[in-house]
Amino acid sequence: MDIASIVGGFLAAVLLVSQAGLAESFDKPLHKTVLDLGRSTYLMENDNRHVTVTCWYYNHFMVKEQNDPGVKGAELIALSSVQPGHLPKCLQALQPGEKEFTEWSEEYKKFMPWNGYFAGVKHDLIFLEWPDGDDNSGIPFTAFEADAKTKFFEDSVTLEARGERHLNFIPTSANQIVLRYLRVASAGCSIPKFGESCWSKLQQQTGLGHSPVPKCTDYEGTQAGVVASVIAYPVEATLYPKPSIRPLGGPVRCYPQE
Known part of the structure; x- marks a missing residue:
């Protein structure tokens, strides 16, 4: 062949x-908000990309991601519940009630902020992916339940x-x-x-x-x-x-x- x-x-x-x-x-979010935090300090002088906080609003929760284009992986991915008549504010700092996505680090022997990106939502599952490939030339991804802790499904x-x-x-x-x-x-x-x-x-x-x-x-x-x-x-x-x-x-x- x-x-x-x-x-x-x-x-x-x-x-x-x-x-x-x-x-x-x-699923398409009901609403999306983007905060501009200014130019990244980790980029070359001629690269004018900015640090952003993006909030995606769905029926039952909001997903927040802070992304610095000069750093591999999001700096923060968090989840907060959407209550009837009350939408969480899209703010940079982690707010009371917001749950941060984390992963276990064998190197540090503790849970660390998720070193990847928000991929999307399907029904009530939140999909996150690694920032780059693994040794098998694949992109690992994980589907979390809405408690931001339970890994429901993962593959590459x-x-x-x-x-x-x-x-x-x-x-x-x-x-x-x-x-x-x-x-x-x-x-x-x-x-x-x-x-x-x-x-x-x-x-x-x-x-x-x-x-x-x-x-x-x-x-x-x-x-x-x-x-x-x-x-x-x-x-x-x-x-x-x-x-x-x-x-x-x-x-x-x-x-x-x-």
Whole structure:
């Protein structure tokens, strides 16, 4: 199989995941407010981008993010409840009742502010993502419940699918969430070197039991025998009552782990 066929097949998988005529994006906020805090002090002199606080208002809560373009990851992401007849004010400082999103740090052995960005809201789930990719060339994301603490679902989507609609929601009943995306998984071994024995590990891990060994690309020189393989493949995740992931039909892309 030549490179053009591989790329063409992968693009077909992207189309399968997105299904432009059917898929939805995140819920649109009812209202959005942006505070300008002035130019970032971490940028070059000719870069005039500003620090901002953005507040997105939804039916039951407001999500607030402070973002400095000179710093990787948001400086603050917080959640506050929206009560009937009372909208929380969009202010820079963390207000009483606002709950900050945090993540556990093995380095500091404590919870630290979420080092990523707000991605969007679907129903009552708040999606956050990492500021950049992981070793598998994916963008990890997490769906939190409205207490800002409970991780309801988390996974990683391939970098090639990142953008406004890298997570595509399929229209369904009001009490269900179904999303499609290009999922990444690591083999922990090199498919070009070990072939079927390596691929069988990924088949067990991903449910791709009937898929043939993929053609791996982007390996150069000695990478084929040393670097572990990563795959990207289309999946559908159904979140309620318990999250489950199933692979969709379509080509599997294979490439070396970074």
